[in-house]
Amino acid sequence: MKINDSVALVTGANRGLGRHFAEQLLRRGAKVYATARRPELVDLPGVTVLSLDVTDQDSIAAAAASAPDVNLLVNNAGSNTYQNLVAGDRDRIRLDMDTHYFGTLDVVRAFAPMLATNGGGAILNVLSALTWYAVDGAGSYSAAKSAQWGLTNSVRLELAAQGTAVTGLHLSSTDTDMVAAFDIPKSDPAKIVAIALDGVEAGLHEILADSDTEAVKAALAGDLTALYPRLG
Template identity: 50%
Template sequence: MEIEGSVALVTGANRGIGLAFSRALLARGAAKVYAGVRRPEDFAEPGLEPLRLDVTDHDQITAAAATASDVTIVINNAGIQAGPGLLEGSLDGARRELEVNYLGAWAVSRAFAPVLAANGGGALVNMLSVASWRANARFPGYAASKAAEWSLTNALRLGLREQGTLVVGVHVGWVDTDATAGVEAPKTEPAEVAAQTMDAIARDEPEVLVDDTARRVRAALSGSLDLLYPTA
């Protein structure tokens, strides 16, 4: 679909990948970009229209869909990593990950599906991860929430096909954000994630494999478990 002249909403737009998405949309000619943030009063990015949106708050989602009724692109980017390790720690963080990363994306998608339909179909983008496909003993709750969001993405692709909505899943390994500051591993810049996602929207492509890690893990899904979880 055409990004130039479009109207977009990005959740979790205050920093990191969400802010990169918002800036990329403007750079590609979007006519308006709603920046979904928890505290609009603390957000002042030039060119963006702050919109109060906590993806776990039903009333805020409903209000956002009413305000942003001109949207043609929705990017579900809001996400957290808050869960415990595999064998210890409170499960409250894991429940929060599911609420934000999975159920939040689902709730926003439900609310905006009729908006997209009314505006010609448009595009729905879910920011996923290689964790959608490969579990992690350090962050099991996060990986589980992203696996659930990947399943949701596929269900939305089927469910929104008749209304002409392009559904895009974006997968990537480590991205250079505040959340990964303590991770010693190669990282992709948020701007690169955004750029490749914009290209996919423009080409009507349903899946984005941003880096070598995403491409390798995606290919391993058709092989043995040893490919996903090597023992050496």
């Protein structure tokens, strides 16, 4: 789809990738609904700010009612509670799953009918290299992203008949608040968002935004010891 003259809604637009998505969509000529659980934190001129908590059904319904002209949905809102699965806090594990899987699903279900009404449009789900790779200390995030990937593949098939394109964006560590405390190489979020929006315009089903993500996906075809040497 063409982003110029589109109407986009971005979840989690108050910071990080979400703010970059809203800013670049504006620059590409879109009308932008910038949503956040705390809308007062959205500080980007030119957007229409809406309250949206993806873990709250009433909040999702209210946002959908306030943005009936949307034809590009960017599911960016995320959480990472940094929990392992066996010994971690179950409620925090559930928060990651509620945010990434059920939150994305509920937002898609709310907006899919209006996407159909508005010509089909497109959905971009922000996934991760950790969709395919588990890290000790972040099992809840990896599991939630894996579930969100499965969701993305399923809704792509389900929404094809109404003309809605569904794209999954996978990326490795990117310089946002979520990984600010980690001294590791990080991608420029502005570049990642530009790659993602170019991919949406090109109609790509899946975008691997950096070389680390490409390497992880390629390794899935081999023995698991390639990804996890300590298992060898």
